Amino acid sequence: MKQAAAKHVTIGIGGGISAYRTLELIRLLKKNEASITVAPTKAALHFVTELSLETLSQNACLSLPLQTNNGQISHIEEAYQSDLIIIAPATCDLIAKMAHGFADEILLQTLLSFQGPVLIAPAMETHMWQHPATQANIETLRNRGVQIIGPDNGDLASGRQGLGRMASVNALFEHILSALTPKDFAGIEALVTAGPTVENLDPVRFLSNHSSGKMGVALARALAQRGALVHLVHGPLSVAIPELSNIKSYPVRSTHDMLEQVLELAANVQLAICCAAVADYRQAKIAQEKIKRSEDTITLSLVKNPDILARLGQTSPKPFLIGFAAETANLEINAKAKCQQKNCDLICANLISKSNPAFATDDNEVLILDQKGPVLHIKSQRKDCVARLILDTVHQRLVF
Numbered sequence: 001m002k003q004a005a006a007k008h009v010t011i012g013i014g015g016g017i018s019a020y021r022t023l024e025l026i027r028l029l030k031k032n033e034a035s036i037t038v039a040p041t042k043a044a045l046h047f048v049t050e051l052s053l054e055t056l057s058q059n060a061c062l063s064l065p066l067q068t069n070n071g072q073i074s075h076i077e078e079a080y081q082s083d084l085i086i087i088a089p090a091t092c093d094l095i096a097k098m099a100h101g102f103a104d105e106i107l108l109q110t111l112l113s114f115q116g117p118v119l120i121a122p123a124m125e126t127h128m129w130q131h132p133a134t135q136a137n138i139e140t141l142r143n144r145g146v147q148i149i150g151p152d153n154g155d156l157a158s159g160r161q162g163l164g165r166m167a168s169v170n171a172l173f174e175h176i177l178s179a180l181t182p183k184d185f186a187g188i189e190a191l192v193t194a195g196p197t198v199e200n201l202d203p204v205r206f207l208s209n210h211s212s213g214k215m216g217v218a219l220a221r222a223l224a225q226r227g228a229l230v231h232l233v234h235g236p237l238s239v240a241i242p243e244l245s246n247i248k249s250y251p252v253r254s255t256h257d258m259l260e261q262v263l264e265l266a267a268n269v270q271l272a273i274c275c276a277a278v279a280d281y282r283q284a285k286i287a288q289e290k291i292k293r294s295e296d297t298i299t300l301s302l303v304k305n306p307d308i309l310a311r312l313g314q315t316s317p318k319p320f321l322i323g324f325a326a327e328t329a330n331l332e333i334n335a336k337a338k339c340q341q342k343n344c345d346l347i348c349a350n351l352i353s354k355s356n357p358a359f360a361t362d363d364n365e366v367l368i369l370d371q372k373g374p375v376l377h378i379k380s381q382r383k384d385c386v387a388r389l390i391l392d393t394v395h396q397r398l399v400f
Contacts, residue, residue, distance in 0.1 A: 003177050003225075003384075008035040010078055010114075011057075012087035012107040014094040015043020017157040018123040018166035022088050023048065026056040028173045037062060037078055039107040041094065062106045075106050079113035084179055089123030089166045092134055098146075099137035117179045119147045121172055126162035149175050171243035174221075178244060183227030184395055190228045191269045191319070192220045193262065193276035193308070195235035197255045201300070202287035210359035211277035213237035215324075218387035219273055220247055226391065231265045233258055235276060238360065255279050255305040262308055263315075271398060272319040274309045275348075277326070277359070281305060313343030320398050322390075325349045326359075331367060332374060340371045345397065348390060368393055 009029055013019050019040075029036055038053040039062040050061045062074055069077070087094065087107070094107075098120075103109045111118065120141070128134060129151060142148060150167030194216020199207040213234055220232045221242045232241065233250045235258065241249050250265075252258045255278045266272065281302040291298065309323045323344045325335040328351070335349035349367045352359075365380040368390065378389050 003032060003180065007083045007180050008081050009176065010082040010085040010110060011036060011038045012085060013038065013040040013044040013048065014087060014089050014091035015041055015046060016089040016091045016123045017047060018089035019044050019047040021166060021169055023052060023056055024169045025088060025172055028169065029176065030056065039110060041105050041107055062110065065104065065106050065109065075109040076113050078110050082114060082116065084117050084176060085111060085114055086119040086172065086176055088121035088172055090120035092124045092128045095120065095122060095134065095137050095141065099140040117147065119149055119175055119179060121149045121167050122151045123166035124164050125156055125158060126164045129164045147175065147179065168243060174242045174244050178225040181225040185223055186227030188228040188271055189269045190223050190271040190273065191231045191233065191262065191265050192216055192223065192273045193233045193258060194220065195237045195276055197235045197258055197276065197278045198253050199255065199279045199282035200286050201283050202289065202291045204290045207279055209277050209279065212239060212360040214239045214362065215364055215383050216275035217241060218383040219275060219390065222384065222387040222391050231269065233261045255282065255308070259306050259308050259311065263311065266312060266315055266319065269319050272312055273322045274312065275324050278308060279305055309342045309344070320345050322346045322348065322394065326352050328352050332369065335367065335369050336373060339369055346370055346375065346393065
């Protein structure tokens with residue numbers, strides 16, 4: 001099931017040029033199976049049309065301050081129906097009206113009737129954003145529990161560059177999903193490793209593997225959405241890191257680099273998930289010049305890399321430790337042995353096959369084991385769903 005399924009989101013739109021970008025946010029939320037009502041201000045309808053908003057949301061807009069529907073007061077009913085309100089863009093004028101309780105737009109009337117989470121994405125010129133009046137209004141809203149997303153540095157409507165550009169649509173989408181997710185990992189500091197590591201052979205070539213980092217990033221994202229502070233230590237990724245403030249990113253390259261960063265963080269975390277596909281071996285001596293193609297065969301002298309999972313299993317105090325095992329045969333036997341040998345609390349095992357390649361795909365099939373044996377078999381599905389099911393299992397066992 002999609003995260004926003006069966007959720008109702010009210011999207012307020014202020015009168016700014018960024019309003020056109022909110023159309024993409026509506027599309028993303030509809031793709032995630034959310035129900036949406038759009039409440040544009042009068043000024044917003046100079047930038048986007050009701051026809052566009054209603055076509056994408058598949059619902060009638062809230063646009064008239066005295067609007068009713070079959071005898072019901074629209075802004076009251078919307079406030080009771082909605083799970084979350086986001087305003088994007090939130091203009092200087094709209095922020096001021098929110099801070100001081102104005103109700104001259106149906107969006108503002110709905111906000112005054114609403115008791116759930118409110119997110120705003122400010123968008124305006126730099127000097128307007130920095131003005132003491134605007135900052136005082138932002139502080140008032142923040143103290144009321146309103147979540148402020150952005151603004152970013154970038155191109156502004158005036159053609160200038162500066163702070164005031166509306167946050168990216170992806171960032172808004174991530175914050176909405178996070179706000180709709182119960183915070184059952186709040187107070188937990190977690191370490192997640194993701195992606196491959198890379199071992200240089202010479203200045204041009206290297207040893208690595210097919211890992212994309214999608215599973216590790218999905219786990220980091222799910223943890224952050226559920227309230228954890230996540231330290232994501234990763235090799236080169238083929239997937240974007242979610243734009244959430246409680247995900248801290250630590251890019252590394254080699255297995256030694258990853259080990260050093262992991263051990264630096266490990267003492268402060270209660271949960272560690274080692275999802276990275278680290279290189280088990282490295283070249284004994286990296287060539288300083290490109291190895292020229294001169295012989296039919298060449299010999300590589302490989303030495304063993306440190307075992308990051310085993311090192312974490314030896315730490316004291318040890319975090320709740322989850323490893324990953326990719327096997328091509330004897331999945332349960334090999335994964336259980338790895339769980340015991342590395343002192344893991346759980347291990348997530350993938351049987352690599354044509355039907356479940358696991359690497360560089362959007363789907364995954366996982367067998368979760370502890371040191372005694374199987375705990376849960378997760379059938380093949382999207383990695384974001386697999387991540388949530390893994391964390392459900394962790395939540396049952398992790399002592400908070």
